[in-house]
Amino acid sequence: MGDCFVSDIDLEVLWNSVYRKLRSELGDPVVDSWISPLSPGKLDGDTLHLVAPSMFFRDWVLNNYHRRIVDLCNQENSCIKRVDISVLSQEEVAESVRTKSKAVSTKNKSDDAAGLSIPLDPKLTFENFVVGKPNELAYAAALRVAESDSVAFNPLFLYGAVGLGKTHLMHAIAWSIKHRSPSRNIAYMSAEKFMYHFVRSVRYKDTMAFKDQFRAVDVLMIDDIQFICGKESTQEEFFHTFNALVDNNRQVIVSADKSPSDLDGMEERLKSRLGWGLVADIHPTTYELRLGILHAKAAACTVKIPDKVLEFVAHKVTSNVRELEGALNRIIASAVFIGREITVENAREVLSDLLRTSERKVTIEEIQKKVAVHYAIKLSDMFSPRRARQLALPRQIAMYLAKKLTTLSLPEIGKSFGGKNHTTVLHAVKKINKLIDSDNSVSEDIKLLTHILIR
Ligand code: ADP
Ligand code: MG
Numbered sequence: 001m002g003d004c005f006v007s008d009i010d011l012e013v014l015w016n017s018v019y020r021k022l023r024s025e026l027g028d029p030v031v032d033s034w035i036s037p038l039s040p041g042k043l044d045g046d047t048l049h050l051v052a053p054s055m056f057f058r059d060w061v062l063n064n065y066h067r068r069i070v071d072l073c074n075q076e077n078s079c080i081k082r083v084d085i086s087v088l089s090q091e092e093v094a095e096s097v098r099t100k101s102k103a104v105s106t107k108n109k110s111d112d113a114a115g116l117s118i119p120l121d122p123k124l125t126f127e128n129f130v131v132g133k134p135n136e137l138a139y140a141a142a143l144r145v146a147e148s149d150s151v152a153f154n155p156l157f158l159y160g161a162v163g164l165g166k167t168h169l170m171h172a173i174a175w176s177i178k179h180r181s182p183s184r185n186i187a188y189m190s191a192e193k194f195m196y197h198f199v200r201s202v203r204y205k206d207t208m209a210f211k212d213q214f215r216a217v218d219v220l221m222i223d224d225i226q227f228i229c230g231k232e233s234t235q236e237e238f239f240h241t242f243n244a245l246v247d248n249n250r251q252v253i254v255s256a257d258k259s260p261s262d263l264d265g266m267e268e269r270l271k272s273r274l275g276w277g278l279v280a281d282i283h284p285t286t287y288e289l290r291l292g293i294l295h296a297k298a299a300a301c302t303v304k305i306p307d308k309v310l311e312f313v314a315h316k317v318t319s320n321v322r323e324l325e326g327a328l329n330r331i332i333a334s335a336v337f338i339g340r341e342i343t344v345e346n347a348r349e350v351l352s353d354l355l356r357t358s359e360r361k362v363t364i365e366e367i368q369k370k371v372a373v374h375y376a377i378k379l380s381d382m383f384s385p386r387r388a389r390q391l392a393l394p395r396q397i398a399m400y401l402a403k404k405l406t407t408l409s410l411p412e413i414g415k416s417f418g419g420k421n422h423t424t425v426l427h428a429v430k431k432i433n434k435l436i437d438s439d440n441s442v443s444e445d446i447k448l449l450t451h452i453l454i455r
Contacts (some may be wrong), residue, residue, distance in 0.1 A: 021072050029336065034060060070083045120171050160281055163286070190227065197213075219251045226256045290324055366414075
């Protein structure tokens with residue numbers, strides 16, 4: 001069994017290779033829809049565990065591509081006899097997306113500046129990046145770095161939550177620089193890869209070569225720097241590399257999921273150094289930006305998607321652009337492969353698991369506000385102990401909705417209503433359940449409020 005040990009990084013490499021073969025066998029649309037969302041989990045004995053974002057995906061991949069995936073994995077590493085696909089929770093998906101290095105096509109070996117860079121994704125260019133209020137600063141800064149011949153600010157630090165376009169902008173900068181000045185040496189890699197190079201150089205007692213290699217770079221781009229938080233020796237090495245490059249007027253570009261000062265587990269001197277240049281954040285998407293992105297993606301696709309469906313998706317899938325693209329891909333796939341008509345109703349069904357998680361994000365404050373507005377009472381009446389029916393009923397309806405639409409417990413809900421006991425909340429929930437059956441105006445109100453809240 002000793003041969004079967006595969007490190008996380010080797011597993012990524014193995015999966016990338018399988019992924020590339022699948023892309024050439026099955027074509028871009030199939031791979032973008034069904035294979036890209038899979039990520040390698042771990043190797044356990046002779047079984048490779050892959051992770052899919054939903055049951056729908058898992059079943060489709062198992063029914064259609066499983067055999068081929070097993071064969072290709074087995075060709076890569078003969079230890080692998082079985083491939084199992086499981087489904088992760090949304091939080092776990094976000095986490096795995098964050099650390100997953102992108103599987104991309106290799107076009108040209110000489111692209112790999114100093115043999116360090118990972119291949120760039122041809123789709124991630126400035127042209128394909130839709131600009132809106134939430135990302136305009138980051139976009140402008142990225143463009144400036146890409147297009148100026150001198151070092152404008154050093155480093156450029158891009159940060160924002162997962163799936164909002166950091167990696168996209170970094171690839172775009174790299175493409176643009178490559179295009180304008182092909183001779184400049186660009187090294188783009190994840191912080192994980194940086195650590196991998198470093199750890200390997202230490203293991204093979206080859207740190208001088210490591211240093212030389214990195215210091216010969218004109219533009220160093222490190223994606224997801226938060227990965228090295230808590231990894232002291234890698235940080236130390238990065239700090240020296242960083243300083244050497246900046247001192248020599250070479251451009252450094254870094255991305256992270258947080259601002260430099262919020263990077264817990266990062267050395268103080270590195271935090272402060274990272275904040276010296278331009279720090280640009282990418283905010284969560286707005287409805288307008290989501291719709292813009294969907295229109296751009298839909299225009300590049302052969303099937304026609306009604307505007308109503310795009311608007312529906314822009315309304316519903318609010319977490320990040322990656323999920324937005326995933327949602328659109330699924331709708332396209334259901335039309336192309338299963339022959340479904342593209343309608344809002346069908347989209348709702350295809351996306352049911354995604355929608356459930358976004359519906360859960362209703363907050364108790366929103367519920368209280370909307371219910372107060374609906375019944376024309378003051379927001380403060382939600383927290384008051386007064387029992388007059390015109391106040392108590394709305395309050396009980398709000399408690400009922402909080403139980404139904406959030407994951408909060410009865411005591412937590414009670415607390416948010418001016419420190420009420422959990423039995424008070426339970427009583428409210430029971431009472432409203434009864435009223436829904438017996439009182440038409442209450443049941444209509446609940447329907448309307450629910451609709452407003454999970455819109
Ligand atoms: P991050 O690195 O911030 O986690 P990515 O750059 O990987 O996010 O973006 C996730 C996906 O969303 C990618 O496929 C990317 O092309 C797409 N994307 C993100 N922002 C935009 C945008 N403004 N316009 C077009 N596509 C976008
Ligand atoms: Mg990224």
